[in-house]
Amino acid sequence: xxxxxxxxxxxxxxxxxxxxxxxxxxxxxxxxxxxxxxxxxxxxxxxxxxxxxxxxxxxxxxxxxxxxxxxxxxxxxxxxxxxxxxxxxxxxxxxxxxxxxxxxxxxxxxxxxxxxxxxxxxxxxxxx
Numbered sequence: 637x638x639x640x641x642x643x644x645x646x647x648x649x650x651x652x653x654x655x656x657x658x659x660x661x662x663x664x665x666x667x668x669x670x671x672x673x674x675x676x677x678x679x680x681x682x683x684x685x686x687x688x689x690x691x692x693x694x695x696x697x698x699x700x701x702x703x704x705x706x707x708x709x710x711x712x713x714x715x716x717x718x719x720x721x722x723x724x725x726x727x728x729x730x731x732x733x734x735x736x737x738x739x740x741x742x743x744x745x746x747x748x749x750x751x752x753x754x755x756x757x758x759x760x761x762x763x764x
Contacts, residue, residue, distance in 0.1 A: 643682065643734050643743065651680045651736045672709035678738040679717065683708040685731030685753045693727075709733075 644652045651673075673680040687693065687708050693715070712733055715723040724735070724746060732747040732755040747755045 643736060645736060645743070649678075649738060651678065651738070667707070670707040670709035672707055672713040674713060674717065677717075679713065679736065681709050681713045681716065681733060681735040683712055683731055683733045685729060685748070687711060687727055687729035687731060689728060 646652065668686075669682065669684045671680070671682045685708070690711065693711055708729075708731065712724065712727065712735065715727065716735060716737075719726075721744065724733075724744070727748075729748055730750070730752050732753040733745070734755075735744045736742070737744070745755055745757060747753055
């Protein structure tokens, strides 16, 4: 069974995510894989796993995060937009994430220190 995601940045700079969600109904209910994109900046993030202390994150970023947002990807996107990489490094949980910032032409990949969710990348010619 293939669970995870791949990020493809086209020659036109458009970011596309291919998601490979879990097939188990129990896992589907918990949304292990989430995606968020800021249409105005083009910044996009995909997260597999969960963040801890979401209540504290929502309280700290109250102005920026809508209370109805339950997506880890939306939380990560907001934290990145407000605090950059330093903010993302403060996230705790059981996760892997990939973020593309078209303004900086950066693809960031990170996971929690214990690394329960694998994170792989492949070089294909000049592409990652």
